[in-house]
Amino acid sequence: MGLLIDGEWSDAWYDTKKSGGKFERDEARFRDWVTADGAPAAGRERGFKAEPGRYHLYVSLACPWAHRTLILRKLKKLDDLISVDVVHWWMGDNGWTFKAEDGATGDSLYGADYLHQIYTRAAPNYTGRVTVPVLWDKQQETIVSNESSEIIRMLNSAFDEWGDASLDFYRQDLRGDIDAVNELVYPNVNNGVYRAGFATKQDAYEEAFKDLFATLDQLEARLGQHRYLVGSRLTEADWRLFTTLVRFDPVYVGHFKCNRQRIADYPNLSNYLRDLYQVPGVAETVDLFHIKHHYYGSHPTINPTRIVPVGPALDYSAPHDRARFG
């Protein structure tokens, strides 16, 4: 764990002192967009044109933010257009590494050892955290974006000339509702589990815990009304919640102390989780080995022994009842 300061790697854990024990996530720094015509996005200077074979994703199979991009790539049928490298599950003193083991691929583009070398290749004086996912442009040899919420919007529409244009997870007519759900789910659930798990003061942890379960209760009620978060259609809001839910019982309940109850104890959320998992193509993006080994193995301040729990027994392929909504 660490970060780059003026292009130099510095080993450091998250600083929660300045915020009273609260974990505060840094803003992603690379915020450009791939567009169908290559024009820069509003307010941006650099433009990137969607083209087959030009872009590459660096992901971790453990990471919920990177997972979103893998799901969109899979569902939009972009596998042959956008290549992927998978970092090793263990994030130690050098941050994410390219050790090719346990299903990690290594860096197929440059043979780098560490992800931070990809960041300094793009920006030699970069200061900031070195996070996945990274959307890389092989032509200009630079990072387009390291913000997953924006990468999934690019994958959703910019490559429609080649991908599955019939699927739109951010439909114009649903955007207001999707944005509203995201605004609830991001701070309280997606980032909420991290706010609980990385808190270093009791009250910071309890505040995150309270927000998390109040929101899960609300989502449980909502999913009693319709099949998906914004009605009868699958949207990006569902995929953004899914990547947290699928990690919840195996990791967040124990490792991040999010233990008021499990997702398995919520009838609607647990059936909904299985429904999404069983969408063709999705199960192959879920790697519970990477997920469990990464979290339990990479956070020595939380789990110094690095022992990875054997349980719980999980079966996301079991039948669900969501078809009752039609």
Ligand SMILES: N[C@@H](CCC(=O)N[C@@H](CS)C(=O)NCC(=O)O)C(=O)O
């Ligand atoms: N805002 C980013 C957050 C990505 C992120 O924090 N990824 C984590 C892995 S789950 C990471 O790479 N952390 C390394 C670090 O913070 O040093 C996004 O959604 O893309």
